Amino acid sequence: xxxxxxxxxxxxxxxxxxxxxxxxxxxxxxxxxxxxxxxxxxxxxxxxxxxxxxxxxxxxxxxxxxxxxxxxxxxxxxxxxxxxxxxxxxxxxxxxxxxxxxxxxxxxxxxxxxxxxxxxxxxxxxxxxxxxxxxxxxxxxxxxxxxxxxxxxxxxxxxxxxxxxxxxxxxxxxxxxxxxxxxxxxxxxxxxxxxxxxxxxxxxxxxxxxxxxxxxxxxxxxxxxxxxxxxxxxxxxxxxxxxxxxxxxxxxxxxxxxxxxxxxxxxxxxxxxxxxxxxxxxxxxxxxxxxxxxxxxxxxxxxxxxxxxxxxxxxxxxxxxxxxxxxxxxxxxxxxxxxxxxxxxxxxxxxxxxxxxxxxxxxxxxxxxxxxxxxxxxxxxxxxxxxxxxxxxxxxxxxxxxxxxxxxxxxxxxxxxxxxxxxxxxxxxxxxxxxxxxxxxxxxxxxxxxxxxxxxxxxxxxxxxxxxxxxxxxxxxxxxxxxxxxxxxxxxxxxxxxxxxxxxxxxxxxxxxxxxxxxxxxxxxxxxxxxxxxxxxxxxxxxxxxxxxxxxxxxxxxxxxxxxxxxxxxxxxxxxxxxxxxxxxxxxxxxxxxxxxxxxxxxxxxxxxxxxxxxxxxxxxxxxxxxxxxxxxxxxxxxxxxxxxxxxxxxxxxxxxxxxxxxxxxxxxxxxxxxxxxxxxxxxxxxxxxxxxxxxxxxxxxxxxxxxxxxxxxxxxxxxxxxxxxxxxxxxxxxxxxxxxxxxxxxxxxxxxxxxxxxxxxxxxxxxxxxxxxxxxxxxxxxxxxxxxxxxxxxxxxxxxxxxxxxxxxxxxxxxxxxxxxxxxxxxxxxxxxxxxxxxxxxxxxxxxxxxxxxxxxxxxxxxxxxxxxxxxxx
Numbered sequence: 014x015x016x017x018x019x020x021x022x023x024x025x026x027x028x029x030x031x032x033x034x035x036x037x038x039x040x041x042x043x044x045x046x047x048x049x050x051x052x053x054x055x056x057x058x059x060x061x062x063x064x065x066x067x068x069x070x071x072x073x074x075x076x077x078x079x080x081x082x083x084x085x086x087x088x089x090x091x092x093x094x095x096x097x098x099x100x101x102x103x104x105x106x107x108x109x110x111x112x113x114x115x116x117x118x119x120x121x122x123x124x125x126x127x128x129x130x131x132x133x134x135x136x137x138x139x140x141x142x143x144x145x146x147x148x149x150x151x152x153x154x155x156x157x158x159x160x161x162x163x164x165x166x167x168x169x170x171x172x173x174x175x176x177x178x179x180x181x182x183x184x185x186x187x188x189x190x191x192x193x194x195x196x197x198x199x200x201x202x203x204x205x206x207x208x209x210x211x212x213x214x215x216x217x218x219x220x221x222x223x224x225x226x227x228x229x230x231x232x233x234x235x236x237x238x239x240x241x242x243x244x245x246x247x248x249x250x251x252x253x254x255x256x257x258x259x260x261x262x263x264x265x266x267x268x269x270x271x272x273x274x275x276x277x278x279x280x281x282x283x284x285x286x287x288x289x290x291x292x293x294x295x296x297x298x299x300x301x302x303x304x305x306x307x308x309x310x311x312x313x314x315x316x317x318x319x320x321x322x323x324x325x326x327x328x329x330x331x332x333x334x335x336x337x338x339x340x341x342x343x344x345x346x347x348x349x350x351x352x353x354x355x356x357x358x359x360x361x362x363x364x365x366x367x368x369x370x371x372x373x374x375x376x377x378x379x380x381x382x383x384x385x386x387x388x389x390x391x392x393x394x395x396x397x398x399x400x401x402x403x404x405x406x407x408x409x410x411x412x413x414x415x416x417x418x419x420x421x422x423x424x425x426x427x428x429x430x431x432x433x434x435x436x437x438x439x440x441x442x443x444x445x446x447x448x449x450x451x452x453x454x455x456x457x458x459x460x461x462x463x464x465x466x467x468x469x470x471x472x473x474x475x476x477x478x479x480x481x482x483x484x485x486x487x488x489x490x491x492x493x494x495x496x497x498x499x500x501x502x503x504x505x506x507x508x509x510x511x512x513x514x515x516x517x518x519x520x521x522x523x524x525x526x527x528x529x530x531x532x533x534x535x536x537x538x539x540x541x542x543x544x545x546x547x548x549x550x551x552x553x554x555x556x557x558x559x560x561x562x563x564x565x566x567x568x569x570x571x572x573x574x575x576x577x578x579x580x581x582x583x584x585x586x587x588x589x590x591x592x593x594x595x596x597x598x599x600x601x602x603x604x605x606x607x608x609x610x611x612x613x614x615x616x617x618x619x620x621x622x623x624x625x626x627x628x629x630x631x632x633x634x635x636x637x638x639x640x641x642x643x644x645x646x647x648x649x650x651x652x653x654x655x656x657x658x659x660x661x662x663x664x665x666x667x668x669x670x671x672x673x674x675x676x677x678x679x680x681x682x683x684x685x686x687x688x689x690x691x692x693x694x695x696x697x698x699x700x701x702x703x704x705x706x707x708x709x710x711x712x713x714x715x716x717x718x719x720x721x722x723x724x725x726x727x728x729x730x731x732x733x734x735x736x737x738x739x740x741x742x743x744x745x746x747x748x749x750x751x752x753x754x755x756x757x758x759x760x761x762x763x764x765x766x767x768x769x770x771x772x773x774x775x776x777x778x779x780x781x782x783x784x785x786x787x788x789x790x791x792x793x794x795x796x797x798x799x800x801x802x803x804x805x806x807x808x809x810x811x812x813x814x815x816x817x818x819x820x821x822x823x824x825x826x827x828x829x830x831x832x833x834x835x836x837x838x839x840x841x842x843x844x845x846x847x848x849x850x851x852x853x854x855x856x857x858x859x860x861x862x863x864x865x866x867x868x869x870x871x872x873x874x875x876x877x878x879x880x881x882x883x884x885x886x887x888x
Contacts, residue, residue, distance in 0.1 A: 025194040027071030027091045031151055032187030034064040034098055035180040038158070042165075042177035055109030061102030068095035069270075076226045076274055085226040085388040086145060090136055090152055092230045096237070096267050097129040097159070103259030113256045119166040121256025123249060128240035128260075130159040131378055132233045139385045147190050154179045154186075224388050227274035231287045232381040234264035234271070238294050239374035241301075246367040253301040253362070261298035265291045265468075269476065272436075276480055281431040281594065282333045286344065288436045288473055289326065292443065293347075296464040300362045303458055312461045314354045314361030315450040318443055321580070323351035325439050325587070332591045335413075338397025343380055346373050361461060405596075412598040430480045435594070437477035437493045438548075438587035444470025444500050445555070445580035448508075449573045462508045470500025485776050488537045492549060495534060499527050503559060520563040528556045543604025544586055551579040619784070621775065624748045624792035633788045634755035641787030642666040644764045644778035648710050648746040649797045649821055651772040653764040653786065654681070656756045658725035663760045667732040669785040670767055678733050678762045679712060679740035680724075683753035691720035699809050702834045707743035708750065710801040710821040714740050715809075724758050733760055738807055748790060773798055797821050 037052075037060055044051030052060075072091030104121045107113040113121055133156035140149035161175035193206030241257050244250045250257075268291035275284035303310040326348045334341035346369065353365040387393045405411050447465035478493030502523075531553055538545035554575035561567040589601035620636075622629035624646055633643050637656045642665055644651055653669070655662035657680070667678060682688055685704050692700060699715060706713075717739050721730050733739050742761075744750065753759055764772040765781045772778055775791035802822040805815035814831055816824055 024075065024087065025191045027068060027075065027087065028187045028191035028194070030064055030068040030071060031094060032184050032191060034061065034094070035183035035187065037061070037064070039177050039180040039184055042173045042180070045173060053109060054105045058102040058105030058109060061098040061105065065095045065099040065102060068092070073270070073274065077277060085224065086136065086140055086143065086148055086385065088226050089229040089385060090148060092267065093129065093132055093136065093233050094155060096234065096263050100125045100260045100263040103263065104256055107256065107259065117254065117256055120250045120254065122166060123163055124241040124244040124257060125237060125260040126159045126163050128237040130156050132236055132381065133159065135378065135382050136385060139382065139389065142386065143389050147186060150186055151183050154183045225275055225278040225280040225283055226388060227271045227278060228283055229381055229385045229388065231268055231271035232377050232384060234268045234294070235290060236374060236377045236381065237264045238297060239370040239377060242297060242362060242367050242370040243374055246371065253304050255302060255305040257301045258298045261294050261301060265294035265298065268294065273476065276430045276433055279431045281433070281435060282329070282336060284431065284433065285329060285436045285439065286333065289329070290347070292465070292469050292473065295468045296461055297362050299461070299464045308458065310458050311363070312361060312459055313359045314461045315358050316355050317449055318447045318465055319351045319355035321442060321446045323348050323355065325442065326351060328588065328591065332595055334401040335595060336398070338400045339380065339383070340396070343376060346376055410599065411596055414595060414597040430483050432484070433477040433480040434489060435587055435590040437474055438583045438590060440469040440473040440477070441496065441583035442580050442587060445576045445583060449576045463504055466500055466504030466508055471497050471504060472501070474500065488534065488541055492534045495527065495530055496552065499556070521560060524556060524560045524563055528553065528560065531556060539607045541606055543607065544589065546607065548582055548586055551575070551582045555579050619779065619786055619788050621779070621789045621791050624790040629790065630748060630751050631755065633790050634752055636788045637662065637756045642669070643788040643790065644775065644786050645749055645752060645790045646746065646775070646792040646795065647744050647749050649800055650795045651764040651775065651778055652761050653782070654759045654761050657758045657760055660727040660729035663726060663729035663732060666760060666762055669782060670762060676762070676767055677735055678760045679742060680733055680758060681753060681761050682741070682743050682758050683750040684708070684743055687753070687758055690723050694718055694720040696810050698834065698838060699806055701837065702806065702809065702831060705834050706827070706830050708745040710745060711827060712740045712742040712801045712803045713806045714738050714803060714817060715806050740803060742801060748792065771798070771800060802827060
């Protein structure tokens with residue numbers, strides 16, 4: 014129910030955003046005259062950007078949800094319209110601020126509007142096929158509005174009325190639907206406005222696992238870029254200009270978002286492709302910017318890096334065929350595009366490249382239709398998904414790696430992101446080869462080095478570092494973030510015109526600082542693998558070349574040589590990442606760690622599995638049944654557990670803690686039913702107190718007895734509690750109780766070395782205990798940072814309880830529970846397990862009541878039992 018309410022809220026926000034933007038444009042079109050627009054250009058642009066941001070938020074939230082198939086279409090529609098209004102809003106701001114002349118408004122808007130007219134028409138078609146009436150009307154109306162706006166730019170009176178009418182339909186339909194959904198959300202589904210109910214469809218397990226809802230948005234951005242670049246070739250616009258930069262850079266920014274969403278969808282190949290295309294779109298926008306009269310420069314695209322980019326695209330196309338043959342063939346158009354850039358270096362993004370963009374425009378439209386339909390339909394259009402697997406199956410020496418999300422699971426826990434190292438290494442290749450190009454007389458603006466170094470080496474590597482950090486890959490994250498900062502600073506200063514002829518001490522100090530940081534990364538790579546050691550060490554050579562240049566002592570050809578070396582090393586890392594991610598055997602070697610220390614990882618690292626999956630809990634249960642010890646989440650902090658019926662495991666768990674002799678382990682059960690075999694050996698009052706207080710974050714210290722032998726602890730029972738007492742608990746945690754249902758009662762100790770702080774995240778379990786632990790159930794941060802409340806029940810039959818520790822459960826709540834249990838006993842409600850022990854004569858009611866309700870306040874608050882100090886190390 015909560016998921017449906019959240020889905021309804023995000024859907025309503027998105028529809029309201031579409032309605033609000035449509036109302037804004039409706040008012041502007043109806044209020045404008047041939048000689049003056051009703052809303053000033055700058056104000057209109059700012060308002061469109063605000064609404065675009067709202068739509069982007071709604072689209073991303075819906076894309077991340079686990080809802081049914083309409084989520085994909087709605088997310089694509091929101092993000093597509095967001096990009097439309099973002100690009101047109103920026104163009105209006107440029108016109109309002111005088112950067113673009115009013116007479117150039119048509120030239121600036123038409124290419125972008127043409128792309129979105131087709132894209133929204135395709136989304137409307139798919140929505141009609143899926144019988145999504147509201148969405149199809151909205152997409153079709155905005156598509157027609159874009160078409161009428163193109164006509165209105167030629168003849169203001171001809172297109173404005175049609176544009177306004179289309180936006181009026183969107184406003185009315187969206188307002189009705191969003192208000193209906195909000196009403197349903199507010200009333201928690203009790204009131205449903207006719208025609209506003211959300212329908213769900215089941216795509217089956219296969220469709221839910223393989224679907225990447227962000228791909229259609231990435232295709233729309235490719236369509237946008239192709240439309241802008243092909244328009245000069247078709248003489249729709251005279252040439253690229255500043256007015257086209259917003260469209261191209263909007264496409265680039267949105268594709269960065271698609272890249273991140275693809276990593277969230279565990280689609281590393283798609284994320285790499287859209288990372289590549291975002292680099293191209295930034296470079297295209299940079300070219301359009303310099304084509305303005307203020308610069309009148311068409312940057313050349315020297316041979317090295319377009320050729321390298323074409324090789325990267327080609328390799329990625331080969332490996333992406335494992336998803337579908339159509340996607341691999343689609344990437345070949347970008348191979349041809351980058352080759353065209355290399356073939357005409359002085360006419361980059363013109364002539365031949367524009368012709369190929371025309372072909373990309375057509376093919377992208379077809380891919381958008383097929384991909385959008387397959388994402389929402391159980392009947393998929395064939396795209397050659399099994400061809401790659403069939404071909405590899407004919408080669409006996411090749412073995413495909415099973416295609417599932419587990420291949421991206423890091424050692425220190427799971428995350429919602431796929432591995433991004435492939436993109437990071439590819440960006441290093443591009444950045445390294447880009448700086449091998451000399452600037453020439455028109456440097457730095459005259460050569461396309463700035464976007465390749467700053468965007469590929471800087472922005473994309475910062476993104477890759479962020480993804481690596483979220484996956485718990487500390488060293489890789491540090492390296493990519495450091496390299497991203499370095500490429501960004503160096504590109505902006507050296508190739509962005511800020512460096513100039515200045516050389517000196519200040520610049521050298523900054524470069525030396527980065528050199529020292531990367532030296533630490535190189536040392537850390539010794540604990541990872543040989544490939545990373547070589548990768549980090551060769552980047553040191555790049556930094557040294559920057560340092561020598563800063564002090565004016567750079568030998569001729571040194572910078573080019575080390576850039577090529579680093580580029581080749583990065584290329585090998587890129588290729589090995591793709592190859593090893595695709596094939597199980599053979600694999601491209603990356604080497605073992607040169608230094609191995611306990612807890613640093615490696616091939617034998619224990620499994621870290623998701624606690625929210627039943628199969629994962631069963632996997633941990635099997636490890637425990639085999640004598641393993643595991644870290645598991647609880648209702649408080651993480652703990653280290655062992656099965657009671659495996660004395661060797663209990664002994665191992667106790668020994669793995671440092672100086673744990675004064676911190677005894679505790680006993681946990683999934684429910685009081687697991688204590689049923691020893692019920693006759695426990696006090697009736699204690700039994701009922703347990704029954705009333707559990708499951709909860711209350712640990713009870715009870716008297717030790719022979720009943721412990723029934724759990725199979727053997728000689729390891731000496732590690733549970735003290736010679737006179739033990740702590741026992743039934744946690745209020747579904748994961749922990751399910752695990753105990755599978756393995757029986759467990760022995761528990763804290764998942765940290767003695768004397769250290771409690772473990773509050775699954776990543777900390779392995780970090781603190783290293784290879785001493787055999788498995789970890791991962792459930793993110795602990796719900797509480799406070800341990801359980803420990804209650805002394807050794808004198809419970811005399812009506813007294815005490816407290817060793819006040820934790821999550823307050824003392825007043827524990828006393829209230831105990832008082833109610835005592836009262837029930839005073840009223841004659843006797844524990845059924847002890848009926849046989851009662852005499853025929855009823856006890857004196859006055860005596861019984863006095864004995865069971867006399868709770869000495871001093872005892873409950875301050876007095877400890879006359880037993881050795883017992884502070885259990887459970888959570």
